[in-house]
Amino acid sequence: MTAKSIGSIISKMEKVLYHRKLPRLTALRELQMEEECDAFKVLIGTILSARSRDENTKRVLNNLFIRFKNAKELAEADIQEIKAIIHSSGFYNVKAKRIKEVSQLIIERYNGKVPDDLERLLDLPGVGIKTANCVLVYAFNKPAIPVDIHVHRISNRLGLVNTRTPENTEVELSRIIDKKYWLKVNSTFVMYGQNVCLPIKPNCKVCKLKNVCKFYRNITDAVSAPQKKSPFS
Numbered sequence: 001m002t003a004k005s006i007g008s009i010i011s012k013m014e015k016v017l018y019h020r021k022l023p024r025l026t027a028l029r030e031l032q033m034e035e036e037c038d039a040f041k042v043l044i045g046t047i048l049s050a051r052s053r054d055e056n057t058k059r060v061l062n063n064l065f066i067r068f069k070n071a072k073e074l075a076e077a078d079i080q081e082i083k084a085i086i087h088s089s090g091f092y093n094v095k096a097k098r099i100k101e102v103s104q105l106i107i108e109r110y111n112g113k114v115p116d117d118l119e120r121l122l123d124l125p126g127v128g129i130k131t132a133n134c135v136l137v138y139a140f141n142k143p144a145i146p147v148d149i150h151v152h153r154i155s156n157r158l159g160l161v162n163t164r165t166p167e168n169t170e171v172e173l174s175r176i177i178d179k180k181y182w183l184k185v186n187s188t189f190v191m192y193g194q195n196v197c198l199p200i201k202p203n204c205k206v207c208k209l210k211n212v213c214k215f216y217r218n219i220t221d222a223v224s225a226p227q228k229k230s231p232f233s
Helices: 003-019 027-034 039-049 054-067 071-075 079-089 092-110 118-122 129-140 149-158 166-176 179-195 214-224
Strands: none
Touching: 003 179, 027 039, 027 054, 027 129, 027 179, 039 054, 039 092, 039 129, 054 079, 071 092, 079 092, 118 129, 129 166, 129 179, 149 166, 149 179, 149 214
């Protein structure tokens, strides 16, 4: 993997999305633009986004911050009220607990400001590597590669990596991709995964990456392979 090749891959993805008029921004990218990189909202939005559709995440986050304006108000909030507001985001019991705990710790330890380095972000309750990297990218514009199911799936389909978990994929992508592309990887791969390289029945017909895609090569080879003659025919 070279810097030139990953740059070409991202460029081709962007062109496909643009020409098909599908450059719908991800929830975190929209949040980054609308809230001018508000680190606390990005952090809470990332927690809410787990196993939730983007449009639902955005709606729930807006409702949450209409009621609670900042970390201090969320830190002091009744957890049952938080649960009621975020109920439709899924796993609301766990998410509500994390949101309150994170808010309290940010007030107590960091004077209301979200830390901007990986080590301290990972020290927050329930914040894993993906969430921490999302905050670095979308709140602080610091190079990182957040890996969700879309980034993990596409990276393996293309043959960029051969990994079993998103955590392994993050390690491998960070090793092989030039840092100058890190800020673009998540948003581009996620949009492509939501619109083109779908989990089931990917739209290979419109994809411009077929010539470098391991997944496409495997399925075409399987289709074109001669069928073994049955010994009973």
